[in-house]
Amino acid sequence: MKAFILAGGKGSRLLPYTTNFPKPLMPIKDKPILEIVIDRLRKADIKDITFGTGHLAELLQAFFGDGGKFGVKISYSREDEPLGTAGPLNLVRDKFTDTFLVMNGDILTDIDFHELVNYHKNEKSIATIALSKRTVDIDFGVVTLKNDNQFSEWKEKPIIEYLVSTGIYIFEPEALDVLPSEGFFNLPDLIIKLSENNKKVTGYVHHGYWLDIGRASDYAKACEDYGRYV
Template sequence: MKAIIQCGGRVRRLMPYAMVLPKPLMPVGSRPVLELLIGWLRRNGISEVIITTGYLGCLIKTLFGDGSAWGISISYTEETEPLGTIGQLSLLRDILDEPFIVLNGDVLTDLNLSRMIGFHHRMEAAVTIATVARQTKLDFGVLDGLPNACIQGFREKPHLTHFVSMGIYCLQPSVIRYIPREVPYGFDDLILRLLAHRAPVFSFQHDGFWLDIGHTDDFRKAQELSCNDLPPAFETMGELEGTSVA
């Protein structure tokens, strides 16, 4: 199975760091996020990776090359113009002829990818989205009840729990026909279009470790970690033949 790692975006939330390095090269301990991610994919049985590049993509290509140092095959695409969060797949329409993984290049997780892929096949899903529970604290008191009616309850600055996308997806190749060629297109656009066509879209819940380095709070958490602090799924990542880009 192929994995597509999306590394073409530029996140202003991480300025000024992102002026020097693309998100996937932000360090966690002594290693870039992307190196840990590639190691995680290899440990989950993925042998072929396609990295979509854009902003500062030359740095990624220089550091990771063809992937042989990590025992994995790496090839690249390049956006001449931003294509949104899923539009890059239109560049790969001719080579994605079996189910494949798409993931953001700035996530860290110990998700069991094999279980997710197995779930995707059992459900005969068009798309399976890895999800995790996240809490959001509201800075306001929340009233329960209808407007202009008797108040039924009051919650002071509650924490609300939502299941959010982890930025990791399993897709059928038939999904690509819904993505327009070489124009900006978001993952939200794709999912809404699939739902409108009653395509089977499933979520796969993960209860373990997950950080999205593109968000400031998670980036700060990552800086507090050393590679020894990461979950066991990361223990030997990036250490094949003693090699590291760091």
């Protein structure tokens, strides 16, 4: 199975660390973030990987090469200008003739990729979004009013649950048929467009570990949680 990893972002929320260093190469213990990602993909027999690169692409290529020493095959697709999270797929759409995976290159997770792919195929979906449950503690009494501003309901310090995208997707090649042939386009826009075209899009809820390394505090947590996702 093939995978496309988005590794071209500037990591602006992690400045100044990412000024001269791509975020996917930031080390967790003795391995870069992206090497940990590759290890998990390889163990799931996902070994044909394309990196979508941009910012400091030459450093990524110098470190990972053709992927041989990591037990995978790696190729590179470099965007000359920002294309969003879905736009880069235009540059490599001919590579994907069967079910494929797309994910961000700064995600640490213990997700079972085999189970995710099997779920996608059993559902006969054109796209599957891997999701993670999150909660928000509200420190106040939440009041709901009726249309005439009369009191309706009071919830004291409720806990709100919601699902968030993990940045991991499974697609069928036909999903790219709705992708504009050029320009900036994001994966949420692709998902919405598929749904608007009455294509089956499903969600797979992952109940295990997942961390998106967006800020310095996330990076610190990733270092602290090392044993939970390797």
